[in-house]
Amino acid sequence: MATIAPARRTSGNVIQYVRTTSALHRMDAMSKLIAAFGVSLLVVLINGNVELLALFLVVSLGALVLGNVPPLQFLRGARVFMIFGSGLLIFQLLFNHSGQPVGQLGPLGIYSGGLEFGIKKMLSIWVVALSSFTFIWTTNPRSLIVGLVRFGIPYRFAWALFLVMRFGPVFEDELRIIKDAQRVRGFKRRGGVSGKIEQYKRYTIPMLVSMVRKATNIAVAMDGRAFGAYPDRSFVDEFHWSRSGLVLLGLLLVAILVAAVFGSPFVPKQGEFRF
Amino acid sequence: MIINIDKLVWRFDVSAEPALNGVSFTVKRGEFVLIVGASGSGKSTLANCIKGIVPHLVGGFLEGSVEVDGTKTVELPVSHLSSKVGMVFQDPETQLCNLFITDEIAFGPENLKLPPDLVRTRVREALALVGLREEEIDQRFVYEVSGGQKQRIAIASVLAMQPPILLFDEPTANLDPQGGADVIAAIKRLHDGGHTVLVIEHRLDELVEVADRMIVVNQGRIVLDGPPRALLQDSAEVLERACGVRIPQVAALALRLRDDFDWSPFPLTVGELVEQTQPRLATLSAPTDAAPPAHQQAGDEVARLEAVSYVYPGGIQALRGVSLVLHRGETVAIAGTNGSGKTTLARLLIGLLHPTRGRVTLLGKDLAASDDQEILRRVGYVFQYPEHQFVKNTVYAEVAYGLEVHQYDAATIKGRTEAVLELFGLSRYRDRHPLQLSGGEKRRLSVATMLVLEPEVLILDEPTFGQDADSSRRMMEHLLGVVRQRRGMTTVIITHDMELVVDYCDRLVVMADGDVIGDAPPRELFPQDDMLRRGSLIRPAVSEYVARLRASGVDVPATIARVDEFMSWYQAARERDAVVV
Numbered sequence: 139m140a141t142i143a144p145a146r147r148t149s150g151n152v153i154q155y156v157r158t159t160s161a162l163h164r165m166d167a168m169s170k171l172i173a174a175f176g177v178s179l180l181v182v183l184i185n186g187n188v189e190l191l192a193l194f195l196v197v198s199l200g201a202l203v204l205g206n207v208p209p210l211q212f213l214r215g216a217r218v219f220m221i222f223g224s225g226l227l228i229f230q231l232l233f234n235h236s237g238q239p240v241g242q243l244g245p246l247g248i249y250s251g252g253l254e255f256g257i258k259k260m261l262s263i264w265v266v267a268l269s270s271f272t273f274i275w276t277t278n279p280r281s282l283i284v285g286l287v288r289f290g291i292p293y294r295f296a297w298a299l300f301l302v303m304r305f306g307p308v309f310e311d312e313l314r315i316i317k318d319a320q321r322v323r324g325f326k327r328r329g330g331v332s333g334k335i336e337q338y339k340r341y342t343i344p345m346l347v348s349m350v351r352k353a354t355n356i357a358v359a360m361d362g363r364a365f366g367a368y369p370d371r372s373f374v375d376e377f378h379w380s381r382s383g384l385v386l387l388g389l390l391l392v393a394i395l396v397a398a399v400f401g402s403p404f405v406p407k408q409g410e411f412r413f
Numbered sequence: 414m415i416i417n418i419d420k421l422v423w424r425f426d427v428s429a430e431p432a433l434n435g436v437s438f439t440v441k442r443g444e445f446v447l448i449v450g451a452s453g454s455g456k457s458t459l460a461n462c463i464k465g466i467v468p469h470l471v472g473g474f475l476e477g478s479v480e481v482d483g484t485k486t487v488e489l490p491v492s493h494l495s496s497k498v499g500m501v502f503q504d505p506e507t508q509l510c511n512l513f514i515t516d517e518i519a520f521g522p523e524n525l526k527l528p529p530d531l532v533r534t535r536v537r538e539a540l541a542l543v544g545l546r547e548e549e550i551d552q553r554f555v556y557e558v559s560g561g562q563k564q565r566i567a568i569a570s571v572l573a574m575q576p577p578i579l580l581f582d583e584p585t586a587n588l589d590p591q592g593g594a595d596v597i598a599a600i601k602r603l604h605d606g607g608h609t610v611l612v613i614e615h616r617l618d619e620l621v622e623v624a625d626r627m628i629v630v631n632q633g634r635i636v637l638d639g640p641p642r643a644l645l646q647d648s649a650e651v652l653e654r655a656c657g658v659r660i661p662q663v664a665a666l667a668l669r670l671r672d673d674f675d676w677s678p679f680p681l682t683v684g685e686l687v688e689q690t691q692p693r694l695a696t697l698s699a700p701t702d703a704a705p706p707a708h709q710q711a712g713d714e715v716a717r718l719e720a721v722s723y724v725y726p727g728g729i730q731a732l733r734g735v736s737l738v739l740h741r742g743e744t745v746a747i748a749g750t751n752g753s754g755k756t757t758l759a760r761l762l763i764g765l766l767h768p769t770r771g772r773v774t775l776l777g778k779d780l781a782a783s784d785d786q787e788i789l790r791r792v793g794y795v796f797q798y799p800e801h802q803f804v805k806n807t808v809y810a811e812v813a814y815g816l817e818v819h820q821y822d823a824a825t826i827k828g829r830t831e832a833v834l835e836l837f838g839l840s841r842y843r844d845r846h847p848l849q850l851s852g853g854e855k856r857r858l859s860v861a862t863m864l865v866l867e868p869e870v871l872i873l874d875e876p877t878f879g880q881d882a883d884s885s886r887r888m889m890e891h892l893l894g895v896v897r898q899r900r901g902m903t904t905v906i907i908t909h910d911m912e913l914v915v916d917y918c919d920r921l922v923v924m925a926d927g928d929v930i931g932d933a934p935p936r937e938l939f940p941q942d943d944m945l946r947r948g949s950l951i952r953p954a955v956s957e958y959v960a961r962l963r964a965s966g967v968d969v970p971a972t973i974a975r976v977d978e979f980m981s982w983y984q985a986a987r988e989r990d991a992v993v994v
Contacts, residue, residue: 155512157552157554210726210728214726278512278513279512280511280512280513280516301510304510304511304512308506308556315796315798315801316801318760318765318796319796319801319802320801320802320804321765321785321789322763322765322789322793322794322796322802323789323802323804323814323815323818323862324786324789324790324814324815324818324819325804325818326818340804343803343848344800344801344803347800347848348798348800348801351507352506352507355502355504355507355508356507356508356510357470358466358470358491358502359502359507359508359509359510360510360520361466361470361490361491361492361495362464362466362491362492362495362499362500362571363495363499363520363521363524363570363571363574364492364493364495364496364521364524364525364574365492365520365524366492366524367490367492367493367495367524367525368524368525368526370526371523371524371525371526372522372523372526372527372528372529372532373523373529374519374523374529374532374533375529
């Protein structure tokens with residue numbers, strides 16, 4: 139009887155389920171999915187940047203403490219959305235000249251409207267992305283399928299979502315290999331818009347080739363094991379709401395109602411800069 | 414008859430010539446059938462017809478009929494045929510679509526709407542059949558286990574649906590030798606258990622003894638059909654020359670010895686060969702000290718790894734204090750278990766990764782302080798998938814690209830590009846898009862893009878990955894032939910093909926668990942059982958034969974590892990005996 143080597147740690151992909159034990163891991167998938175949407179709704183309802191920052195800290199603490207996400211994994215994930223969110227802030231600083239001048243950055247005048255709106259956009263992106271990442275890090279994709287099917291989603295659609303989560307890390311690895319492979323050819327990344335376009339073009343074609351090849355093989359392998367033979371299928375595991383999930387949803391509902399009914403106490407007046 | 418194929422003709426939409434042309438045969442319940450043939454002969458298409466992938470998932474024109482277990486395949490979709498025919502593909506990575514191993518095996522039965530308790534029972538039974546225990550794989554991700562284990566999981570996932578027919582399309586092609594042997598052992602057990610088994614395979618060594626029949630496909634037609642023993646004994650030349658089938662080493666040796674031995678039966682295993690030859694070989698009284706074949710003399714040092722460790726960002730320790738020196742002009746094979754650190758080592762050598770601890774020196778310079786472009790001009794690296802490295806729209810531009818990046822003059826670019834295209838037989842495709850080439854041509858192009866820079870070190874990372882054994886071997890023979898002509902170039906090949914290693918490599922570096930556990934000329938390592946086991950390697954059949962002969966008292970040199978080497982020793986020993994008499 140052959141033996142299997144002990145489990146290894148994760149390969150370090152950013153978008154990947156983290157196998158560990160935690161309060162969030164024990165929580166049912168549907169509560170977490172609804173909560174992720176709930177957090178997005180809360181972001182829309184909140185006007186103040188202080189509240190957004192507080193929400194970001196709460197979600198961060200949730201991921202690190204309640205989700206037991208390794209700090210390195212958290213930071214690598216955070217880097218992705220922080221860069222994107224900061225880009226939105228810079229865009230606002232450059233082009234939004236509403237409100238009062240609040241400072242000078244070299245030749246660039248900073249205005250209260252651009253700064254305030256830029257921070258809001260940046261924090262909004264951070265919160266929404268982090269809640270989505272936390273969902274992925276702490277949710278076994280299989281339990282998500284079981285939950286979605288339980289709620290009447292056709293299993294083929296649920297499986298499509300699962301495959302995205304399952305093969306996300308695979309394609310992340312693939313992109314890394316393609317970047318290395320082209321670096322070996324002497325391909326140097328150039329700055330500027332044309333450099334970026336050239337870079338994406340060169341990565342896109344090999345990625346597409348790889349994705350089509352893998353997708354075709356996977357589809358044939360799935361068909362070959364009776365996937366889609368019947369309108370429904372059985373599951374060895376069942377969906378159950380978890381108590382912690384219901385508590386989380388309850389708290390989130392209260393927060394959404396408070397935000398919707400009372401609004402933010404820190405909504406700035408016209409022309410006034412408030413962080 | 415469990416399979417009945419009658420006058421089958423299949424032509425792909427994109428092709429004028431039929432891929433299968435008038436194929437007819439039947440398979441009895443419980444038979445073990447080996448389907449062999451050169452690349453492109455139509456054997457995989459034949460398997461796809463039996464599984465129903467053709468015509469349901471592939472466009473084309475079909476004539477004739479394929480009937481499995483009493484059902485015509487055209488009448489049922491692939492998903493419904495799955496309870497009649499289970500198919501395991503070449504690449505385990507792309508047939509496992511779940512995250513956890515147990516979910517993967519439960520996937521098929523769940524799709525058949527079986528009750529959860531029955532699914533769990535099927536999972537346990539399927540795991541037992543492939544030699545895995547449920548408690549071992551509980552909570553394990555499918556991508557965390559070795560290639561051989563992945564392939565056994567893929568087999569278990571098919572077995573859980575309990576199809577009477579099992580089809581295997583080159584199931585060992587991407588596996589290390591030990592992983593491949595484990596998979597073949599699992600297939601044998603399934604056949605013993607009553608399954609009808611059809612295997613498409615190029616590595617015939619371990620399969621010919623258990624197969625009841627061997628069907629040889631050539632240019633879309635069945636050209637030979639019979640017991641493997643009889644076909645190898647009587648039709649080896651047709652198999653090899655006309656059909657591109659690689660004759661197993663034991664059979665090849667038996668054919669060379671047939672004038673001196675009356676085979677009964679014709680040997681297919683090392684055991685059978687030893688049993689029938691040992692008594693006579695033991696009487697050869699003239700021991701010979703065969704000189705080991707001449708290898709490339711070690712030149713100056715070109716690369717040095719000093720106590721190098723590497724830990725990936727996610728925490729996986731890939732290398733643990735590896736020390737290694739490469740010399741100018743050497744051809745070095747790196748082999749070992751999947752995940753043992755071979756690719757990491759190769760990437761450290763070219764500076765794609767930097768050591769967590771230790772130092773890498775390449776061409777006299779510390780890589781940590783070297784200029785990327787200078788290294789890339791002097792060191793070539795060929796990745797597993799050729800298309801990852803393609804950056805241009807024509808074959809010519811692809812080869813010329815590296816020279817342009819390094820700012821060679823126009824005359825040099827033209828001269829070198831055309832010479833390399835000629836060398837690799839790619840001149841006639843010069844204006845074609847690289848992605849329009851066949852698999853073997855793409856591979857040749859990827860090597861050509863590196864060789865055009867005339868590198869001092871060339872690294873080939875599993876160059877045979879994803880290709881069938883026959884064409885990949887031909888490609889490697891061509892490539893290494895070219896490399897040999899370029900004296901002074903150091904070549905590093907990550908490979909599992911021990912016959913290739915014997916034929917072309919001066920050194921074999923064996924890795925296990927992120928460390929080098931063996932580093933010597935291949936022939937010196939083959940007798941080391943424990944090291945081979947740790948590195949998941951299996952010595953070539955001739956080496957195994959020699960080891961068993963020596964164990965039984967025949968004084969044959971331990972360094973013999975090829976059929977022609979054994980024959981040279983045997984003929985010399987026999988002639989000396991004749992002189993003594």
